[in-house]
Amino acid sequence: MDSGNIAWLLTSASLVLLMTPALALFYGGMSRSKSVLNMMMMSFGAMAVVGVAWIFVGNGISVGESMAGGLFGNPTSDLFLNASWVSGDGEALISTGFGATFAIITVALISGSIADRAKFSAWLVFSFLWAILVYSPVSHWVWGGGILSDAGPIFNEDWFPQDFAGGTVVHINAGVAGLVLALLLGVRKGFGKEPFKPHNLPFVMIGAALLWFGWFGFNAGSAFAADDSAAAAWVNTTAATVAAILGWLLVEKIRDGKATSLGAASGVVAGLVAITPAAVAVDPWGALVIGVLAGVFSSLAVGLKYKFGYDDSLDVVGVHLVSGLWGTVAIGLIGTTTFGAWDGLFLGGGFGGLWAQIVAAGVTIAYSAVATLIIGLAIKHTMGFRVSEEIEVAGIDLAEHGETAYEEAK
């Protein structure tokens, strides 16, 4: 037990825990004032039920010894974290906590695609099931020695997917789930006609900033030590993010004539998403490139929903799926071995890495799409997933939570 490593893991886990309320603020600010509470409650609800799900069996499924050929970890290996606790080992214990914060934020991310219209109880059930049936196994595949790791049946020790902090497990996974739910629940009244503008842009900006702050725990904490890799991840995280702000604002300036604050905040998130898998696999120059293009790609992608007619309300697909994919694939192109595992295509490493990245992304997309659809359909046809149009127009906060976000003085 190294006290410096534990100190950094304690800090990192705290930082990542903070990301979910930061997301609540980011998403909440983007909502309309009649539905901000419901939006934030989807994050808080995810904290509650995914937290419990993780302590119950999620941690075991994620990091327990592989079963069924690497499809999942042993669910009973750490029931109620009992095994971790009695081990008395600080690094093991805080690692389970760190893992919980990842499961929580991944689920919370999904909620952005179904703003203003999901039943809160249905969301809680979805969160619980998705955390156990989708997040936990996929994290086992990539990080727990499962089917998408070098120990799995697809890859080998030379060529295997690199996902430092969650490009596949977190962002592609959540992005696909968001897309499926947006399709399943359908568009909001007025979609494509009214702009549904953010009701509080300072909230959006501060939410994005707190996400950035927490993301240092997410990325640099994924070194599981206060070491050179952690430092490298910190530097790349910052490099990609500052570049992504520029990329997003540049597109806006050229296309619309104006650089918006919503664009700056969205650029922050796009950059962070894209560098997540690549945090140590590329050098700072590569991080700048990944960042600026993440800003460009995602700023162009958020308009697609109007074209294809899916109401991904707060752009989970445009930001998390698109930049998550970009960052994952980019490693195959410009990965280097200073801290990374293999060289990418442009650095003379050949197609092996690129292939591994694409396969990992593809498997994640396929599984997430199918599993989310099954869970979503089950909920839709039993308890129902969506509130009535009347409630939606009047504001979901009042009907689902009995509250209005703001009160005037009297």
Added chain:
Amino acid sequence: MDSGNIAWLLTSASLVLLMTPALALFYGGMSRSKSVLNMMMMSFGAMAVVGVAWIFVGNGISVGESMAGGLFGNPTSDLFLNASWVSGDGEALISTGFGATFAIITVALISGSIADRAKFSAWLVFSFLWAILVYSPVSHWVWGGGILSDAGPIFNEDWFPQDFAGGTVVHINAGVAGLVLALLLGVRKGFGKEPFKPHNLPFVMIGAALLWFGWFGFNAGSAFAADDSAAAAWVNTTAATVAAILGWLLVEKIRDGKATSLGAASGVVAGLVAITPAAVAVDPWGALVIGVLAGVFSSLAVGLKYKFGYDDSLDVVGVHLVSGLWGTVAIGLIGTTTFGAWDGLFLGGGFGGLWAQIVAAGVTIAYSAVATLIIGLAIKHTMGFRVSEEIEVAGIDLAEHGETAYEEAK
């Protein structure tokens, strides 16, 4: 000097310092828009005067060598932190800083019971006196080798109260003081008739989330090292909190038909309060139980003020006193020795621990009640503690601070 431990203590002290402005946001959001500044200023004022009081004599009273048979530490042992400074010892120095942040937040907690109606100058005087005369000695009793420690006259090395991070010293102490002040100042105009609804629920939610974030420093930092105990405290803190959200929302759903955002935020705090004394004394399963019941107990308790007619405006009693008591007593029931000091009743440890916990709680309640009453009465009958009804109705912000919180564009 271990750099990992210092790193964690520096981080923890910073986190706990953040808790007081987080509380300001939590309390401020619950206030009405005409009195939010005064509410927040009570926290900021506490930072200022309790900070100075701690540097002056508070630290000495709390951790100096015991005097008067363990009633308080030597007040002159660390005047203006001079002794700590010249020691040149980083762990000693940052521990005094860590201690300051505890004293500040404990005082700030009290302010929630007297929203909208306390003179700011009276509050500052109260804060200074209460920090020195109540917080500092009580913290000496429990943590400084005083009368409620194993070195004191009441307990022995086998059976003594466990209070890892402040169930008695912080939450019961502040909760009782809040009750006494609420009674002393009396109810607000409209109490029991108007709902006095929160003017900004997103503030309340983000305030609660920042409290949670800071609380990792509070609980895991109370290990005074980046070690196994700290990791254990981190995990239990999260387990209890996620469970408490569920507990609170469940009561609301059953009783009122709707799960509110105010309930989720309050559940966060209730869970954190309850696990504070027990952070390493129970296992994660125990933490879940403590948490869910803290949510249930506190959500039921916040209605008591209407029944008994004390205007504990923002529920200091319902949340801090009730969940603080519950967490303190729960150790006597389900405490375990993996990281804790003795086994609780249900784990075969007998009644010794339960008795110790109840005595510690009882002594704290009695002293806090009497001492707060004396300080409060002295202020009431000299400078006065409460503003006029006219000021209260018009909004205390304008009269006491010459400001209004929000300005429209012009």
Added chain:
Amino acid sequence: MDSGNIAWLLTSASLVLLMTPALALFYGGMSRSKSVLNMMMMSFGAMAVVGVAWIFVGNGISVGESMAGGLFGNPTSDLFLNASWVSGDGEALISTGFGATFAIITVALISGSIADRAKFSAWLVFSFLWAILVYSPVSHWVWGGGILSDAGPIFNEDWFPQDFAGGTVVHINAGVAGLVLALLLGVRKGFGKEPFKPHNLPFVMIGAALLWFGWFGFNAGSAFAADDSAAAAWVNTTAATVAAILGWLLVEKIRDGKATSLGAASGVVAGLVAITPAAVAVDPWGALVIGVLAGVFSSLAVGLKYKFGYDDSLDVVGVHLVSGLWGTVAIGLIGTTTFGAWDGLFLGGGFGGLWAQIVAAGVTIAYSAVATLIIGLAIKHTMGFRVSEEIEVAGIDLAEHGETAYEEAK
């Protein structure tokens, strides 16, 4: 590589990164609701372009080997952080990241003096140039072995300027630049007649609190280790800040009859600024003195703009220049050698230290004034620095960013 030190540097760099959005909230809350986004975007824009500038050549100019007799570091020594990266050394890498966060916040601070009226594109160009041409060289002078260090031509090993975390490099530097830009852009319509009151004081308070939180990384992180010095800096930072709140509120209470929340928030910042250079150079008693007088001096200084007619909109001069100067000079008076380099005048050290502090401040002021003026004039006469009066009155957010900060429910 010591994991505890790296843990603390990772944490500190994350904390300082958070300071810039915290500043955005602090400044944004003080703005009017029609220009809050532009105010916040100046901070976010600084993050983007200064981040890139630092990774590009800024880090080299700041910490590369001295050139031109200590005027700047070798700009090509760490292009795109390539040298730091290939070193593979975690402490070197995270130190460059830590440096980036300092450059960003310093530039962002300046924006407070030109609220409501600067073209966003002009601001981005200014930020880029100023970071490279002013911040980077001045930081080299003081911290990189340049002309204001003990290795420089002016000072010697006995007497040289002490600037632990940025009294000269950050606060005096930014304060002077703010003054120059305020003069260059001219006053806003209504200056001196309308009060331009803060549109959201809770934002101001929380912004100040998050600055405080981040400042622990700024000051205690400047020890570049989790050691005794870091702990000392933490304690002094808190001591000065709590005292400065009291100092500011005292002036208000005496002069205006009321202690304001804007005053408390401003006091926080003034105290933090003043203790920044002196964080380990004085003892806690000295920190209290520096803090309380910083509160007094800055609260009196913010009125000067009305007297002299410069529209330093959010008091960059009154707070950062004045308290930065005071803290820098105070070391010459009450510096001690427990953790500091030499004794100040009042502690029997003679005039050597005082002289060094004054020279360092004077050189910084002179260079910052001239260089800022040149950059500012160049921008003014090419792309233009200020928006039209019409845009200013209608609200700069709409014209520059195509957005309004808040939307009502519909």
Added chain:
Amino acid sequence: MKLVTAIIQPHRVDEVRAAVEAAGVKGVTVSEAAGYGRQKGHTEVYRGAEYTVDLVPKTRLEILVEDADAAVVTEAIVSAAQTGKIGDGKVWTVPVDDVARVRTGEHGADAL
């Protein structure tokens, strides 16, 4: 028909609503306003400078009534809103040509 408009102190709204209901009024439209008259505003402090905020928040009530009820409703409002302090407000009546209920399209007294 008549439209009775009242500008009153915000904290008297509940009392006034009760009074007009007692006088037979079935519906009211409420909005925010601010005003000044004999009552001047209050003083705020900003960065050491005092200045006067002279608009005082008020609440506007609008009530459509039949001609015969205008005087009764006015008196009901006056007595319920009265605190005797400067700034209590004004109540005025204007003639109305026609009223329509949106839901049904009814006109005149039926629409009230």
Added chain:
Amino acid sequence: MKLVTAIIQPHRVDEVRAAVEAAGVKGVTVSEAAGYGRQKGHTEVYRGAEYTVDLVPKTRLEILVEDADAAVVTEAIVSAAQTGKIGDGKVWTVPVDDVARVRTGEHGADAL
């Protein structure tokens, strides 16, 4: 000239604006209001206690028209704002002595 004032459901504003424009109206003034009548408010929960919020948000439209147009505009509003549910609102007309356009100082029908 006449002033037509309409209190309608906030979510019908766009439809009503389109309808009055179709009826020849060139300008409209809009503001926020709240009201009650036959439509009672909703229930909110706070700390375990239920209570009624009885003011329902509404939007006020004010439209200056020539005498002859008042009835047409009223009908246009009524049919565009109608949902058939309680709370759809009211439209009333008051006589106007004079209108001035600030920009030009014109008076009367020219000022509309």
Added chain:
Amino acid sequence: MKLVTAIIQPHRVDEVRAAVEAAGVKGVTVSEAAGYGRQKGHTEVYRGAEYTVDLVPKTRLEILVEDADAAVVTEAIVSAAQTGKIGDGKVWTVPVDDVARVRTGEHGADAL
């Protein structure tokens, strides 16, 4: 008595208040509004899509005056609020049957 209502640009409020005070007016009620007419709104950008916000913020002033003063006050408002740009606003006058001062219960001209 008359009620003079003015819809003006928000940034002309101070000038208008000064002008009507100079014309002998002792009290004013102010509220927020938004409107459109010849002046169309502005363009905002959202996620790459431009759209028009056509309601422009305005301020409403309501001033009760004696019959004889209505014209004078109207002219005072028009000249103080005029900037010559489209969107300067409207001023209109409606007849008032009665005014009451809440504080005293006075009626008619005494209540102004």
